[in-house]
Amino acid sequence: MSTKVKITTLCENSVPYPANGVIGEHGLAMLLETGSQKILFDTGGGLTFLHNVRTLNIDLHSLDVLVLSHGHYDHTGGLKALLQEYGGNLDVYAHSDIFKAKYHLLEGKEPKKIGIPWTKEELESWGARFHLTRESRELGDGVILTGEIPRREKAEEGTAKGLCCREPDGSLVPDPLYDDQAIIVESPEGTIVLLGCSHSGLINTLRYVTELTGKDRIYACIGGTHLVAASDERLDYTIKELEKFHVQKIAPCHCTGFRAAFVLYQAFQDRFEFNAAGNVFSFGG
Numbered sequence: 001m002s003t004k005v006k007i008t009t010l011c012e013n014s015v016p017y018p019a020n021g022v023i024g025e026h027g028l029a030m031l032l033e034t035g036s037q038k039i040l041f042d043t044g045g046g047l048t049f050l051h052n053v054r055t056l057n058i059d060l061h062s063l064d065v066l067v068l069s070h071g072h073y074d075h076t077g078g079l080k081a082l083l084q085e086y087g088g089n090l091d092v093y094a095h096s097d098i099f100k101a102k103y104h105l106l107e108g109k110e111p112k113k114i115g116i117p118w119t120k121e122e123l124e125s126w127g128a129r130f131h132l133t134r135e136s137r138e139l140g141d142g143v144i145l146t147g148e149i150p151r152r153e154k155a156e157e158g159t160a161k162g163l164c165c166r167e168p169d170g171s172l173v174p175d176p177l178y179d180d181q182a183i184i185v186e187s188p189e190g191t192i193v194l195l196g197c198s199h200s201g202l203i204n205t206l207r208y209v210t211e212l213t214g215k216d217r218i219y220a221c222i223g224g225t226h227l228v229a230a231s232d233e234r235l236d237y238t239i240k241e242l243e244k245f246h247v248q249k250i251a252p253c254h255c256t257g258f259r260a261a262f263v264l265y266q267a268f269q270d271r272f273e274f275n276a277a278g279n280v281f282s283f284g285g
């Protein structure tokens with residue numbers, strides 16, 4: 001366990017008031033700093049990453065590792081800028097499926113490419129060293145990357161609706177998004193979970209986190225919850241399940257959507273904080 005944990009949101013859809021110079025885009029990136037490590041979780045969509053890093057006076061030269069929550073462009077679009085600005089030689093941890101050809105199907109429109117904008121080889125030529133596996137793994141002192149998240153909750157089936165990937169034969173099939181994963185970090189207050197898009201389902205994710213930690217409580221959840229199109233029933237279920245984990249801080253953003261964020265605010269009140277670009281969360285004093 002780390003005695004101090006700091007999480008800074010580098011890219012997000014929205015920006016805070018009062019303005020602090022950061023800008024928003026559809027995407028997410030968060031920097032996790034523990035007593036011994038600097039871990040970047042995603043890189044946003046690529047439009048705001050370097051601007052926001054500079055504006056927030058963050059030095060990424062000493063970055064230990066990059067983790068990619070999954071292979072969508074809005075989490076990986078800043079990869080090229082990151083590698084080129086900071087000289088590459090960066091270990092990148094992710095699931096084996098991140099380079100699948102990913103698409104979004106919108107009615108009456110051409111399938112939209114939403115995968116990583118570059119090939120693995122291109123990224124390697126700029127200094128990325130990929131470590132791809134489906135398994136969970138320890139990233140450092142009290143920090144775990146979940147690996148593939150089991151899908152068990154009936155209420156969360158269909159999370160990946162409209163999201164597809166192209167098979168080798170050219171056909172488009174629903175993308176199970178098995179590459180979606182979260183980071184777990186132990187702080188003095190308790191377990192913190194950093195979420196990319198929660199394509200596996202928020203409750204599936206938290207349930208698996210408790211299996212990996214052996215603890216039934218989760219102190220904080222920060223990041224994308226993919227509740228943007230959730231039904232009233234799904235939102236009710238989510239809030240009830242979140243309470244069972246005794247969540248003390250919920251800081252949703254990105255693919256949560258206004259309606260779900262509002263419902264979460266009503267339920268969690270002073271345990272709720274909207275996570276905009278430039279937000280800083282500190283744990284352990």
Ligand SMILES: [Fe+2]
Binds near residue numbers: 072197199
């Ligand atoms: Fe996504």
Ligand SMILES: [Fe+2]
Binds near residue numbers: 074
């Ligand atoms: Fe996303």
